Amino acid sequence: MTDSKTPDAARPSGPAHKHGRDGKSSATIYDIAKLAGVNASTVSRALSKPGRVSPKTQKLIEDAAAELNYQVNPFARALPTGKTNTFGLIVADITNPTFFDIIRGAETTATERDYTLVLAESAESPSTELTAARRLMATVDGLILASPRMDDDNIRALARDKPVVVINREVEGVPCVVPDVHKGLSEAVRNLAANGHRKVAYVAGPPESWMSERRWEGVQAASEWSRLEAVRLESAKPTVDGGRQAARDVRASGATAVLTYNDLLAIGLMQELQAAGIAVPDQMSIVGFDDIFGADFTTPPLTTVRSPLGECGSGAAIRLLDLLLGKGEPAGTLSVETELVLRGSSGRILAAL
Amino acid sequence: MTDSKTPDAARPSGPAHKHGRDGKSSATIYDIAKLAGVNASTVSRALSKPGRVSPKTQKLIEDAAAELNYQVNPFARALPTGKTNTFGLIVADITNPTFFDIIRGAETTATERDYTLVLAESAESPSTELTAARRLMATVDGLILASPRMDDDNIRALARDKPVVVINREVEGVPCVVPDVHKGLSEAVRNLAANGHRKVAYVAGPPESWMSERRWEGVQAASEWSRLEAVRLESAKPTVDGGRQAARDVRASGATAVLTYNDLLAIGLMQELQAAGIAVPDQMSIVGFDDIFGADFTTPPLTTVRSPLGECGSGAAIRLLDLLLGKGEPAGTLSVETELVLRGSSGRILAAL
DNA sequence: CCGCTTTTGTCAACCGGTTGCCATAAATTG
DNA sequence: CAATTTATGGCAACCGGTTGACAAAAGCGG
Numbered sequence: 001m002t003d004s005k006t007p008d009a010a011r012p013s014g015p016a017h018k019h020g021r022d023g024k025s026s027a028t029i030y031d032i033a034k035l036a037g038v039n040a041s042t043v044s045r046a047l048s049k050p051g052r053v054s055p056k057t058q059k060l061i062e063d064a065a066a067e068l069n070y071q072v073n074p075f076a077r078a079l080p081t082g083k084t085n086t087f088g089l090i091v092a093d094i095t096n097p098t099f100f101d102i103i104r105g106a107e108t109t110a111t112e113r114d115y116t117l118v119l120a121e122s123a124e125s126p127s128t129e130l131t132a133a134r135r136l137m138a139t140v141d142g143l144i145l146a147s148p149r150m151d152d153d154n155i156r157a158l159a160r161d162k163p164v165v166v167i168n169r170e171v172e173g174v175p176c177v178v179p180d181v182h183k184g185l186s187e188a189v190r191n192l193a194a195n196g197h198r199k200v201a202y203v204a205g206p207p208e209s210w211m212s213e214r215r216w217e218g219v220q221a222a223s224e225w226s227r228l229e230a231v232r233l234e235s236a237k238p239t240v241d242g243g244r245q246a247a248r249d250v251r252a253s254g255a256t257a258v259l260t261y262n263d264l265l266a267i268g269l270m271q272e273l274q275a276a277g278i279a280v281p282d283q284m285s286i287v288g289f290d291d292i293f294g295a296d297f298t299t300p301p302l303t304t305v306r307s308p309l310g311e312c313g314s315g316a317a318i319r320l321l322d323l324l325l326g327k328g329e330p331a332g333t334l335s336v337e338t339e340l341v342l343r344g345s346s347g348r349i350l351a352a353l
Numbered sequence: 354m355t356d357s358k359t360p361d362a363a364r365p366s367g368p369a370h371k372h373g374r375d376g377k378s379s380a381t382i383y384d385i386a387k388l389a390g391v392n393a394s395t396v397s398r399a400l401s402k403p404g405r406v407s408p409k410t411q412k413l414i415e416d417a418a419a420e421l422n423y424q425v426n427p428f429a430r431a432l433p434t435g436k437t438n439t440f441g442l443i444v445a446d447i448t449n450p451t452f453f454d455i456i457r458g459a460e461t462t463a464t465e466r467d468y469t470l471v472l473a474e475s476a477e478s479p480s481t482e483l484t485a486a487r488r489l490m491a492t493v494d495g496l497i498l499a500s501p502r503m504d505d506d507n508i509r510a511l512a513r514d515k516p517v518v519v520i521n522r523e524v525e526g527v528p529c530v531v532p533d534v535h536k537g538l539s540e541a542v543r544n545l546a547a548n549g550h551r552k553v554a555y556v557a558g559p560p561e562s563w564m565s566e567r568r569w570e571g572v573q574a575a576s577e578w579s580r581l582e583a584v585r586l587e588s589a590k591p592t593v594d595g596g597r598q599a600a601r602d603v604r605a606s607g608a609t610a611v612l613t614y615n616d617l618l619a620i621g622l623m624q625e626l627q628a629a630g631i632a633v634p635d636q637m638s639i640v641g642f643d644d645i646f647g648a649d650f651t652t653p654p655l656t657t658v659r660s661p662l663g664e665c666g667s668g669a670a671i672r673l674l675d676l677l678l679g680k681g682e683p684a685g686t687l688s689v690e691t692e693l694v695l696r697g698s699s700g701r702i703l704a705a706l
Numbered sequence: 707c708c709g710c711t712t713t714t715g716t717c718a719a720c721c722g723g724t725t726g727c728c729a730t731a732a733a734t735t736g
Numbered sequence: 737c738a739a740t741t742t743a744t745g746g747c748a749a750c751c752g753g754t755t756g757a758c759a760a761a762a763g764c765g766g
Contacts (some may be wrong), residue, residue, distance in 0.1 A: 294647030
């Protein structure tokens with residue numbers, strides 16, 4: 001009974017090196033185990049569950065890991081655990097600036113917490129969105145849906161599978177992060193009223209947009225409070241072009257101030273009105289929504305109700321990550337504040353239309 | 354006795370279901386194998402290498418897979434193969450609109466080819482960038498670096514590990530996708546010359562920006578050709594604010610036309626000049642670079658040299674994917690054309706400064 | 707009808723970690 | 737100092753696919 005280690009060579013199981021001592025292909029826990037003279041499972045424990053191994057083997061293993069420049073193989077880890085340290089974000093349109101800040105907020109939070117962000121776009125199509133969501137579901141721990149176009153039932157179905165957080169929409173039974181239009185909108189309407197406006201128009205977004213309805217309700221409520229008349233106009237698309245097309249109806253409406261579903265509409269509307277010789281804000285006040293990148297590039301710069309989009313992105317990510325860690329509410333809405341950003345496109349009426 | 358399930362428990366090998374007949378946790382190839390009455394490896398082959406199994410077992414297996422609603426487990430596949438069907442994209446700044454179209458182009462191409470895009474940002478920091486790159490390297494098949502800030506050697510080191518494609522910069526030995534400034538820039542300068550300008554200024558970007566130097570060289574070359582005088586000015590940051598700060602130097606330079614490193618600088622510059630009562634383009638012509646989102650929101654809308662950013666993104670993705678498939682050149686630069694977008698911010702000088 | 711090549715399916719060993727269970731060493735207690 | 741806990745490391749069975757080697761089955765010419 002000389003030594004214990006002898007039958008070593010017979011090792012019937014246990015992975016072997018890929019190319020012997022290849023510098024590139026990263027080291028495994030088996031390499032560390034050999035170098036540190038312990039079992040691979042001990043290495044695994046030392047590296048993942050703190051306190052499970054004694055301080056001195058811990059040190060031994062950490063040194064060996066450092067020396068071999070070890071990095072865990074995420075796939076090997078994901079296979080038995082199902083955890084990937086990754087979450088998905090699906091946006092309706094990558095080129096829509098509304099989503100830029102959401103993406104950034106989510107990405108920043110992800111990186112801070114050692115998660116990786118996987119991005120997908122639905123191209124504004126409910127079915128593409130669902131396909132993308134299902135595809136992502138296989139590889140991520142959770143999902144964030146920003147302004148989703150699919151219907152509530154599909155969202156809930158996804159949420160049954162893995163944690164899902166929704167931005168810019170409320171879905172019963174699913175955690176949501178939604179800007180509360182109230183504060184910003186009432187500031188805006190109050191400001192318009194103070195500037196002598198008596199009738200305001202709201203240019204709505206797409207009919208399937210949950211948020212567009214909330215904003216219209218907000219406009220109505222705030223107008224009532226300020227004793228203004230509010231009329232609702234429709235738009236073809238929530239884009240700059242859609243805003244241009246809406247100019248006709250706006251002029252015909254008799255309103256002296258317009259609130260739009262989003263900033264793109266406001267910008268297009270302003271361009272078209274100015275092209276028609278209508279002064280902004282002297283003859284018409286314009287207030288947008290969101291405060292997207294570029295909202296202050298216009299002349300005059302756009303007055304808008306800011307949605308804290310970055311906060312929505314990071315807030316959703318934080319909620320999702322909390323959910324993954326088992327803390328945090330599995331449903332309910334997180335409200336974030338909106339605020340009026342007063343720039344040059346709104347003010348007192350100085351000349352009649 | 355009586356009970357059926359009893360001997361089942363002894364099954365020594367072969368993965369078992371997570372929760373028995375759980376509808377959620379997806380089926381494995383073992384389930385398919387059992388249902389189709391073949392071996393799991395046959396299932397694996399039927400599903401991955403076409404032609405390896407006979408048509409009739411193929412059909413059998415496909416039907417079983419469809420019935421069980423099978424989806425491969427990407428991690429289980431990645432573990433032995435190392436292939437993840439995923440690639441990473443690192444951008445310097447997610448909120449910089451220059452990258453929006455790049456991201457979109459890459460994402461679109463990725464989705465088309467059944468790849469998944471993983472996004473990371475370097476926050477303009479070389480070290481963060483390198484960290485992000487290394488982290489991503491573990492989980493992706495390849496990497497796209499858009500306007501990387503790290504130095505050439507680090508990029509080459511990454512490229513030795515896995516395929517890397519660089520956008521907006523040339524790195525010897527690494528495949529690159531770079532807009533060729535020549536065409537658009539010479540159009541721009543010729544147009545300025547035709548409008549009677551004799552002296553142009555170039556407001557440069559960050560010193561470490563490879564592209565800023567190329568653009569300056571292009572301005573010089575085109576100016577020489579058109580017999581214009583060209584002066585170079587520096588900027589603090591390549592942002593709207595940086596553009597505002599550069600206004601002083603621009604006015605002092607004696608130039609009647611300015612080309613800027615990017616559109617953000619141009620927009621800031623224009624804002625500041627206009628605020629100082631200088632008419633654009635009557636007293637000063639301004640030409641930007643890139644044609645970002647919002648470049649046409651300004652009054653007057655910005656004349657700019659458009660870089661086909663979306664094309665860069667998709668071009669880089671295509672090159673990367675080709676590389677992963679073993680086709681395509683392992684190095685060399687792909688040039689994409691730039692073009693002048695003539696809008697309102699440039700024209701003939703009508704009044705002296 | 708037989709031997710030989712070509713298909714086609716099975717076996718089993720991986721890929722690189724994780725984790726329940728157990729044996730042993732160490733620490734605590736009576 | 738013996739008895740009992742408790743802390744620590746090892747063993748081995750997974751997670752769900754992939755793949756080389758091989759044997760059985762099928763096709764084929766002579």
